Amino acid sequence: MTVEANSHTLPRLDGRVGSLRPSLEWLARRAEPLAITLFAILIGLALFSIFIALIGKSPIQLFELIYAGGFGTWFSVQNSLSRAAPLLLTALCVALPARLGLVVIGAEGAVVLGGLAAAAIALPLVGSAPPLLVWLIMALAAMLVGAVWIGLSGFLRHYRGVNETIASLLLAYIAIALLNHLIEGPLRDPASLNKPSTAPLPPDYMLGSIPGMDVHWGLVIGVIACTLSWVLIEATSFGFAARIAGGNVRAAQIQGLPVGRLIVGFTALAGAFGGLAGMIEVAAVQGSANASLAAGYGYTGILVAFLARHNPLAIIPVAVLLGGLDASGGLIQRRMGLPDATMLVLQGTLFVVILFCETFYGRCKIFNPDLWKRSA
């Protein structure tokens, strides 16, 4: 902590001293986010255990049930993976703008409107077009609507100076109101009595399961989306420009980078992924657009993205982990008599602790090779 900016005074020797040293340094730098995240998760679980113990339940039994309900059997693993699928896409909806320094928390709006657009556009096509074509059109419509919705937050941010965090959340509330208006009114299937919905998709137009598993295709789509996003950010000039703009907007503008187009492009892409999550919910799970689209995937996606430090590849394991937590909720409710909000408490605790642990970055000597030389 007392050593500051040593790297500026000492010449860097990376790559010139032997072959072992640079790889160790590389490993040390790479290990920092992983170690701090794991440390934060442990602290979060410890705090949560204290809370559970205080209300007179056994934290050990709780963790056993989380394991059993989320990952213990093949059935529960499949359940976790199914729940992880939408989280992959909604987390991308948060992570991509975050690489540009924007905190967009309105993924729920993109999911809701994406699902609504997909359901609305599919209905006239069902019967006359082959399923593959219908799915494609549904996905395109959902992505377009999602892109417009979240892209609007980015546009307002850059060209009007409107805070994107609040704008995106307001847009999410507006989206949910639009959904309720349309499924109660113009798009309502008269046959849906208790739960207003659009007319359901026929069974052969439903996205099926991945062969050999009871998990829908959304998982594959999500993993592909995460991988493509990683390539976009890490290996293209577009992604490189975005990372510069995220690090320092002034520097990016002086370099002549199109910051406005980057912001609108990234938020629109993020929204497209959010919309796609809604389309998958409709085509693979619900069969129609209804209030279940606003099930909170957009909000859990925020936590996934922050846990993954906005790295699209890291989103995959984190989403599976949180999918598992979600999947075990029912078991915990039945076996321990705890309310369904238990998982929300755990998620909230983890979220706060993870963000708090941001403060440890750069403070641990073992992860900072520039400080090694001083002690040697």
Next chain:
Amino acid sequence: MEAIGIGVWGVPLAVFAGAIRVSTPFIFVSLGEAITERSGRINLGLEGTLVFGAMTAYAVAVVTLSPWLGVLAAMAVGACFGIIHGFICKFPKVNDIAIGIAMMQFGLGLAFFLGKPFIQPAAPRLPAIAFGAWSDLPQIQAALNINVLFLVGAALALVFWWASRNTRVGLILRVVGDSSDAARAMGLNPDTVRLFATAAGGALAAIGGAYLSLYYPGSWNEGISSGQGLMAVALVIFARWNPIGCSLAALLFGGAGALGPALQSVGVTKGYYLFYAAPYVLTLVIMIATSSPTRSLAGAPGALSITK
């Protein structure tokens, strides 16, 4: 149906009554957020504080049979939430906006968890003052039946407005919010001032929650808040961090929120859900109209991250 007696005049009357009813939580949350932001910090977690305050107030009122004890308890837990937020944000590299989102999820989760047993029992409600007793018309009586917390909130807004200009505490708050360096030069610790400001903001937001569960709608359930805590943040920017502006903006929002139910009461039922979205659309339009990409906002605290 009730509005038949005075015809279409029922609509503005219902909007007026609704504005007061709906705006009360906005007044408290936005005053709390205004104090927090004046100190140079933003707390997006007030939505969680609001809901947790609503749960606490309801639970305490159910147990002790005193709604005012419920309000006090809500203030205490709200201050605790504020202290947690203020304490965590003190550390370097911690993003106050992100912490706010996390505290929101934490507060909602904890409120739903602990509030489960209190969904069924009924709590005593906060009192209202019947300013409309002179009238024979039940609509006017209903519209002028004004809850005590609204009056308290309006009075607090006046007090804060005066205090921020004329007292030592107000000056300290503004110095810290405008420049941490200037505050340090005066011998003030910005982190401590912000901790207190965030705690005060949390306590006020929790009163807003107590109003929701103890007066209108007057029950505790998981859908008690519809984003009041978040809209209040936008409202504070619109009101330019001015406490009196906050209450006026809150009234405007309340009116927008009351428009749907008021129209419904005279038989306009079409597009009910679209009217439900009116406060959000209004917030967004106001944010677009009052923000600017090039110049910083007039009256904005200099150390605030949200306006940069």
